[in-house]
Amino acid sequence: xxxxxxxxxxxxxxxxxxxxxxxxxxxxxxxxxxxxxxxxxxxxxxxxxxxxxxxxxxxxxxxxxxxxxxxxxxxxxxxxxxxxxxxxxxxxxxxxxxxxxxxxxxxxxxxxxxxxxxxxxxxxxxxxxxxxxxxxxxxxxxxxxxxxxxxxxxxxxxxxxxxxxxxxxxxxxxxxxxxxxxxxxxxxxxxxxxxxxxxxxxxxxxxxxxxxxxxxxxxxxxxxxxxxxxxxxxxxxxxxxxxxxxxxxxxxxxxxxxxx
Numbered sequence: 005x006x007x008x009x010x011x012x013x014x015x016x017x018x019x020x021x022x023x024x025x026x027x028x029x030x031x032x033x034x035x036x037x038x039x040x041x042x043x044x045x046x047x048x049x050x051x052x053x054x055x056x057x058x059x060x061x062x063x064x065x066x067x068x069x070x071x072x073x074x075x076x077x078x079x080x081x082x083x084x085x086x087x088x089x090x091x092x093x094x095x096x097x098x099x100x101x102x103x104x105x106x107x108x109x110x111x112x113x114x115x116x117x118x119x120x121x122x123x124x125x126x127x128x129x130x131x132x133x134x135x136x137x138x139x140x141x142x143x144x145x146x147x148x149x150x151x152x153x154x155x156x157x158x159x160x161x162x163x164x165x166x167x168x169x170x171x172x173x174x175x176x177x178x179x180x181x182x183x184x185x186x187x188x189x190x191x192x193x194x195x196x197x198x199x200x201x202x203x204x205x206x207x208x209x210x211x212x213x214x215x216x217x218x219x220x221x222x223x224x225x226x227x228x229x230x231x232x233x234x235x236x237x238x239x240x241x242x243x244x245x246x247x248x249x250x251x252x253x254x255x256x257x258x259x260x261x262x263x264x
Contacts, residue, residue: 008117008163009092021094023054031100032059037144054082091116117163
């Protein structure tokens with residue numbers, strides 16, 4: 005569903021797309037400072053801002069203050085079904101988040117062939133290869149410089165090539181998740197004292213607080229065991245390994261049951 009436009013956009017007019025909730029955490033205040041400066045430096049740059057939130061008013065005030073009504077288009081909330089039509093109208097995707105875990109938005113933008121400019125926060129540096137994204141500190145002047153760099157390398161960006169690079173698929177995610185669980189199962193079980201020593205090393209005050217919470221949890225756990233349900237009364241599920249032949253037989257049996 006999310007793919008580039010059939011024809012490459014003209015580079016005479018550069019469109020920067022922002023699709024985000026307009027809140028403090030998403031860096032809406034940074035946009036208020038970045039947009040006027042970029043418009044001042046580049047007369048051929050336009051902005052499309054999609055999203056809604058309490059900071060929407062500040063962006064409207066920005067348009068009025070700098071007379072940018074014809075260069076900053078405010079779309080309001082964008083439905084996911086219309087996301088692609090907004091993304092393919094731009095050359096650069098701008099993410100100004102102050103905190104971010106993964107940021108699906110920049111992945112969708114890259115899939116549409118947009119070069120991304122993003123703040124270097126959270127897990128964002130791990131999402132895309134370096135040739136598909138330009139990073140900046142969450143600072144207005146640094147973000148302006150990153151946008152300048154992105155504009156300079158735009159002629160070398162091929163949207164179709166960017167879309168065709170398969171960076172993520174669910175089979176790969178499942179395999180990597182299995183590795184994490186297998187690694188966790190191989191870890192040795194630690195007694196209470198060993199766990200407390202680990203928590204204590206987390207900081208002068210934080211370590212003591214963590215240890216206190218751990219001790220309270222431990223006492224509550226034993227209290228519930230005595231009061232509600234002793235551990236020996238809990239039926240544990242045995243480990244079960246399904247062989248390849250059994251797997252095929254089970255699949256065939258399920259298919260027969262469905263057909264009946």
